[in-house]
Amino acid sequence: MSENTPLDYASAGVDTVAGDRAVELMKEAVSRTHDATVLGATGGFAGMVDASALLGMKKPLLATSTDGVGTKIAIAQAMDIHDTIGQDLVGMVVDDIVVIGARPVLMTDYIACGHVVPERIAAIVTGIARACEATGTPLIGGETAEHPGVMEPDDYDIAGAATGVVDADMLLGPERVADGDVLIAMASSGLHSNGYSLVRSVVARTGLALDAHVEEFGRTLGEELLEPTRLYTTLCLDLIGQFGVGMLGEAGASSAESVAGAGLTGIHALSHVTGGGLGANLSRVLPKGSIADVDRGSWVVPPVFDWVRRGGSVSWEGMEDSLNLGVGMVGVVGAESADAVMAATKATGIDAWVLGTVRSEKNADDGSGLTDARIISGTKGVNAGAVRLHGQYRIA
Secondary structure (H helix, E strand, O other), rough: OOOOOOOOOOOOOHHHHHHHHHHHHHHHHHOOOOOOOOOOOOOOOOOOOOHEEEEEEEEEEEEEEEEEEOHHHHHHHHHOOOHHHHHHHHHHHHHHHHHHOEEEEEEEEEEEOOOOOHHHHHHHHHHHHHHHHOOOOOOEEEEEEOOHHHHOOEEEEEEEEEEEEEHHHHOOOHHOOOOOOOEEEHHHOOOOOOOOHHHHHHHHOOOOOOOOEEEOOOEEHHHHHHHOOOHHHHHHHHHHHHHOEEEOOHHHHOOOOOOOOOOOOEEEEEOOOOHHHHHHHHHHOOOEEEEEEEEEOOOOOHHHHHHHHHHHHHOHHHHHHHOOOEEEEEEEHHHHHHHHHHHHHHHOEEEOOEEEEEOOOOOOOOOOOOOOEEEEEEEEHOOOOOOEEEOOOOEO
């Protein structure tokens, strides 16, 4: 191009026509997430929802979460499969909101890319929209930003944000957790969207191609690694609706001892097992002065996790600090509701089992009879309860 050639946006590397084409391709999928609360059409400056339902709440609390899917995107790009990564995004964002009992009311997304390929962008957003539809979350806005010269043409990254609402009387969390509560595990669908920097390092070390068939997975390595994050929002909201949230302890005191016996039924807390693993995330929703005993032998670790462990010579401690090991969500429930909660979860096709129990430090076992015990607490900057992992993992 000559120095005197007039410049415009297209010559600078930004294709607005391709951007408009991408919007046209995704519009139908996005519109299927809209319900009667959504106002305005796709393409407006801002998305809107009718918040009249909040008027019927005693004390509505807005909840918000934002996240991405990390380096799992590199697997999607390498395989040129882009319609599943959107579910990972929704799972990482919306399922963080539901842990406090909030119902999602809207979500937005953001895609940054080196060059807009309309079909690729539409595939990503269609995946986001499908997951939003499955969780009852209107996708009311988004942005696709083309960054030529900053990102390579085929590179992209995605992020999302969601807002939910919960009445203060229905808020879940440490204040509801009581001595004797039972931990109900809800199975993950695989790796979900955390620890992929470790996973990709293991793939590089083994030298195994993403299109190589792996007998223990029953499919290719890449297909296993791209398995979308399981969505728990609908299940968790249904469980809350069916079993309630139990009672708060005296003055909502946040210690397991002070609320002992206060909530024999109901869903008291939920923990989404994401970055940091089971121990780090579960401890965040427990009251200070409590300890949750988790039996590592209460479930069989899915094959993909053992493949990562063996391929990278990763210690079990390193595994449980970075991957979910087969547990995607944990319900902390009143003892009298435990069996029914587990049965209701299994009825949806998601495996569930008893992980362990929560005790106040005063009433907890001293751990002297537990093998390979490890205590995790004080993670994510939260001064809360502790999780004691003990026993040995079972491998498929």
